[in-house]
Amino acid sequence: MNPILLAAIALLGIVLAGAGICSILFSAGVISLLSGAQFLATLAGKAILYAFGGLLLAVSGHYASLFFRGRAQIARFSQEGEWGRIELSPYALREFVSGIMRDEIGIDRFQVRLSHVDDGLSIEITTTLSPTDRVSEVGKTIQETLSRRVVERTGVEVRRVEVLVNSIRPHGAQMEAEEEEGENEHPDAT
Numbered sequence: 285m286n287p288i289l290l291a292a293i294a295l296l297g298i299v300l301a302g303a304g305i306c307s308i309l310f311s312a313g314v315i316s317l318l319s320g321a322q323f324l325a326t327l328a329g330k331a332i333l334y335a336f337g338g339l340l341l342a343v344s345g346h347y348a349s350l351f352f353r354g355r356a357q358i359a360r361f362s363q364e365g366e367w368g369r370i371e372l373s374p375y376a377l378r379e380f381v382s383g384i385m386r387d388e389i390g391i392d393r394f395q396v397r398l399s400h401v402d403d404g405l406s407i408e409i410t411t412t413l414s415p416t417d418r419v420s421e422v423g424k425t426i427q428e429t430l431s432r433r434v435v436e437r438t439g440v441e442v443r444r445v446e447v448l449v450n451s452i453r454p455h456g457a458q459m460e461a462e463e464e465e466g467e468n469e470h471p472d473a474t
Contacts, residue, residue: 296343299336361405361440372438374398381407384433389426404441412451423447
């Protein structure tokens, strides 16, 4: 364990033990609250309060950074390589899936959502198709292509590919409706 972290934990333990002892002494009447307040009004008392406050802020900052680092680690898709860990951020994987949707499948209007499932990845695609598209064929193509290409190129196992066709409308009507809604050209940023 990091020696600075050990020192901070030891110091926090000492401070908390001191606060506990003072609390017991105050409640037992050995030290009056008035005498405690008078001590804290002195220069030494103020220094102790500032040190205690600074210590609590430092410890809370440390635990906050551990929390956010842990969340970032959980969000990544990782695997063990021969020489160490290989990690892929959700953003990079989403961009990769979006590229496959545009370049290989030929769909321009879609949203991509990724989530961890078991020891792999779940992909959710929401899209709009034209009346000439066969929903079952396009859905099957999306599922097969994404599950195959993602594993081939990234090594991340795809456990599930779900496709939601949220609208079927002609290409011109699709563009007009989306312009009215104020959407950007490729709403695959989610």
